[in-house]
Amino acid sequence: xxxxxxxxxxxxxxxxxxxxxxxxxxxxxxxxxxxxxxxxxxxxxxxxxxxxxxxxxxxxxxxxxxxxxxxxxxxxxxxxxxxxxxxxxxxxxxxxxxxxxxxxxxxxxxxxxxxxxxxxxxxxxxxxxxxxxxxxxxxxxxxxxxxxxxxxxxxxxxxxxxxxxxxxxxxxxxxxxxxxxxxxxxxxxxxxxxxxxxxxxxxxxxxxxxxxxxxxxxxxx
Amino acid sequence: xxxxxxxxxxxxxxxxxxxxxxxxxxxxxxxxxxxxxxxxxxxxxxxxxxxxxxxxxxxxxxxxxxxxxxxxxxxxxxxxxxxxxxxxxxxxxxxxxxxxxxxxxxxxxxxxxxxxxxxxxxxxxxxxxxxxxxxxxxxxxxxxxxxxxxxxxxxxxxxxxxxxxxxxxxxxxxxxxxxxxxxxxxxxxxxxxxxxxxxxxxxxxxxxxxxxxxxx
Numbered sequence: 219x220x221x222x223x224x225x226x227x228x229x230x231x232x233x234x235x236x237x238x239x240x241x242x243x244x245x246x247x248x249x250x251x252x253x254x255x256x257x258x259x260x261x262x263x264x265x266x267x268x269x270x271x272x273x274x275x276x277x278x279x280x281x282x283x284x285x286x287x288x289x290x291x292x293x294x295x296x297x298x299x300x301x302x303x304x305x306x307x308x309x310x311x312x313x314x315x316x317x318x319x320x321x322x323x324x325x326x327x328x329x330x331x332x333x334x335x336x337x338x339x340x341x342x343x344x345x346x347x348x349x350x351x352x353x354x355x356x357x358x359x360x361x362x363x364x365x366x367x368x369x370x371x372x373x374x375x376x377x378x379x380x381x382x383x384x385x386x387x388x389x390x391x392x393x394x395x396x397x398x399x400x401x402x403x404x405x406x407x408x409x410x411x412x413x414x415x416x417x418x419x420x421x422x423x424x425x426x427x428x429x430x431x432x433x434x435x436x437x438x439x
Numbered sequence: 440x441x442x443x444x445x446x447x448x449x450x451x452x453x454x455x456x457x458x459x460x461x462x463x464x465x466x467x468x469x470x471x472x473x474x475x476x477x478x479x480x481x482x483x484x485x486x487x488x489x490x491x492x493x494x495x496x497x498x499x500x501x502x503x504x505x506x507x508x509x510x511x512x513x514x515x516x517x518x519x520x521x522x523x524x525x526x527x528x529x530x531x532x533x534x535x536x537x538x539x540x541x542x543x544x545x546x547x548x549x550x551x552x553x554x555x556x557x558x559x560x561x562x563x564x565x566x567x568x569x570x571x572x573x574x575x576x577x578x579x580x581x582x583x584x585x586x587x588x589x590x591x592x593x594x595x596x597x598x599x600x601x602x603x604x605x606x607x608x609x610x611x612x613x614x615x616x617x618x619x620x621x622x623x624x625x626x627x628x629x630x631x632x633x634x635x636x637x638x639x640x641x642x643x644x645x646x647x648x649x650x651x652x653x654x655x
Contacts, residue, residue, distance in 0.1 A: 273508065280504050285496030292497060302500055306507050313511050324481065328488025335456050335487075343541070343563040380485050398448065399455030399483065400490050405448075420448070427447035434482035 264326040268316040279326065280309055287334055294402045296338065304341070308334040325377060376437060383433035391426035398423055441473050443609040445590075450476055454483035460567035461634030464559075465590045465610070468536035468632055472608040527557060529630060533595040533607075536632070544571065553578040559632070573630045574598070574623045582620035587636035589613045596629030598622060 266275035291301035409416040547555040553575030561567045597606035600619040623629040
């Protein structure tokens with residue numbers, strides 16, 4: 219086990235999953251500093267949905283996020299039909315649970331990401347109670363309501379710092395973080411995918427994840 | 440106060456839902472009691488939201504938005520009451536983690552003087568190796584190491600395994616590099632949730648015999 223080995227340059231283009239090429243192992247960090255205003259707009263739409271049941275704002279959110287969400291669900295293992303259903307279900311839940319949205323705790327993209335992720339977990343676990351995980355979010359929200367330090371920093375500033383934190387990871391670290399987190403690959407699948415010993419993958423993932431956590435903590439006020 | 444937390448890579452994998460069933464249950468149980476780790480996970484989820492932003496997008500089916508809009512005002516289905524499986528009693532003052540509510544937990548079975556264990560069955564993944572250990576005050580588990588990874592979440596009581604003291608809410612990860620003998624502290628019995636990947640390797644033949652009965 220040699221933690222100094224670089225990751226292979228030519229990684230197989232396909233991730234496990236029906237033999238289709240779903241992967242985009244390019245760096246998927248948004249780099250344009252000008253999209254902060256757009257993200258504020260997205261959060262504003264979400265607040266309008268939460269406070270005024272604004273269907274126009276809801277439709278705008280749907281047009282922006284639904285194709286992205288469907289693409290992510292498909293690329294990380296859902297069949298096309300399931301990705302479509304989960305996307306639609308996620309938006310219905312977003313509407314019904316909108317009052318729980320707290321812009322100081324999450325941006326709308328992160329919130330939608332967690333809704334869709336939890337819906338898919340429930341489906342995989344055959345828990346036909348789509349409220350379960352959302353109730354968990356509510357439960358945790360209540361428990362955490364006292365630690366709102368993030369409110370001191372504007373949402374846009376925070377998002378920009380998070381983006382900057384990701385850019386400060388090394389390319390190898392970003393690849394590992396992306397495989398573990400964004401591609402939903404278990405450690406053993408990453409080891410097989412990268413043709414590396416499991417121990418090496420675990421060691422490097424620990425280092426990459428703690429580097430990301432430290433950078434995110436620096437982002438916080 | 441919680442002093443031992445899951446490794447950041449476990450929290451990252453939890454945020455991306457790439458943990459196997461056993462580790463996922465352990466991490467979820469820990470998060471229920473640990474605001475610090477919930478905050479770390481929220482940071483990682485924020486990264487997830489940003490990554491969603493740069494997806495290239497895949498068109499939805501014809502009329503998808505209209506279909507969703509039509510569902511917004513539909514009467515909310517009253518969710519069926521969650522199926523909560525009965526659990527054996529815990530020492531007074533302690534509750535089962537919510538993460539286990541769908542799981543079956545067998546009755547306590549003896550595995551040695553002052554030592555009991557119980558199997559946690561996960562409905563959607565019968566192969567997940569998750570169990571509970573309930574060890575009396577002052578008792579110790581036989582010295583052992585691991586062929587894989589052993590994750591432990593302390594539900595009540597505390598133990599000292601020579602590396603550190605682990606109390607209620609603490610999380611531990613031990614692998615083949617760790618040879619330890621957890622000793623429960625004198626104040627009261629200790630109940631731990633454990634997810635084992637691989638087997639435990641005990642020093643003594645009596646413990647090996649007992650472990651083969653438990654399936655470790």
